[in-house]
Amino acid sequence: MDWVERTAKLRQWTRSGARAPHKPLLLLYALGRFQRDADGELPYSAVEADLKRLLAEYGPPRPTTPAYPFHHLVSDGVWEVRTRHGLGSPGTKVRELREEGAAGRLAPELRAALRRDPSLLGRMARVLLDLNFPPSLHEELCAAVGLELEPAEAERFATVRRQLRDPGMRGRVLEAYGYQCAFCRFDGMLGKVPVGLEAAHVRWWAFGGPDAVDNGLCLCSLHHKLFDKGVLGIGDGHRILVSQAFAGRSDAAREYVGALAGRAISGPGRGFSPVAAAHRDWHTAQVFRGDAPPAEAV
Template identity: 75%
Template structure:
């Protein structure tokens, strides 16, 4: 990654090629900020999700969009980020204090206390007692004010790299971000992994254009409607664009699958989280009644979901324990 103060270079955008933001005596380009967002230092091991910093940065961008001068007290961030981690983080618990402190090292965030600039550490008591506040780094705030499109680009980079597309709008709503509809691919570069555009057609064909969970197979003018190709192991976490990592799902069950309400157990049967609560007849019929039901598809001769991808989804996305199903269902959802 290029450091601050290196020779400026830019990317095509609304302000033209080579857009450069000058803050203080250094020169930081739009690309520099996008690279910082893309390369947040995160704990990583064998595909384990750690979206704590991306969630905090998205939250901070949303607050900046609402009020550029706003400072974020740790006491407020703690409650909001904890809820975001519950909804969009991995099943294991964690404390918001870690990203609040450690995001400073990425050059996009600053922490202040009554003693001035600097974080007191990751201790929750210290952060509360010192009345710590956080906000986007000064140079980044200047850059966002001078180049409004940067906020949209940074947010899209974070969303694309850490979350499936089915969750993007919900996550934006949760952090108060209003993004432009214009597409952005600011970090496209040689060597960057690209999605296989054939993935959707391959997966829908494999499952014969019906939802693998409920069998929905709606069409309009001979075109499928409300059917989507879902990655089991998310693309952002090295999930391949292959049939053995894909499911044809209706829009509802795709969202529930990506939120961890639904999963896949051994025997390729549907897991339903005990944490899901739905009192209506519709919720029972469309969700809880799926418990233990075998997946529909893929058609003979095509590979089922690979055990490694099922295990990743169960450990990194599925919420809590599954509801009781038929005796032959492995309730862990993890291949032996």
């Protein structure tokens, strides 16, 4: 059985490019727990808070519940749920999962395969990350679920990922935006080499976002991470949005984030296409965390 292929083909709700990373997040979490305790179960009542936090931080902006993936991942053959009555999930209602003492863990065949081939865990994790999240979030997501990937293995799969994507996109996007962050205008160079500048996909590559300038922004490392986390977005007139959910007490937080609200994006230069409305709308619906408050209220 090809577990990596099965991982890549998890059945997920999808419509018009909507994100539904519920199952991938649960499976990543389960792989992290297996790495620490190969024989342990995950009682729903004990892990509900962890799963809810992961969905809130890495899932789509719309409200959701960890009960859905806990129940529905069973249908993909990689997960099992037991209650005090035996094998089988009681459903998707939180109350039932709690009251029936539901506990989940990786399917027996998968656990056996992971014991036979320890490298399988890393390959499955990399597929889940690549197909559901932008690279800027991979490292912190692994830390959030307690996954430790071998450095050599992570580099090997990063090489594969670069071959799948257009390696020229970064250069084109940085050139289009004059080698400065479109949000804060940071333009660091080490000699003649740009530093701290990255090409951000507006519509994530994992969700059909093309390697094209009209789906890219030149952003500094900080603003790229905040853009992919939904703290920052793009509104009408290509003006910067700041999420109402963002809070920061320091002057730095106000200067580098809050003060961006309503500011026009810098670039791209003449001859280059600005961010396409379809990609901007996808990011607003699937990543950005809510409407922006008035600039004076940030």
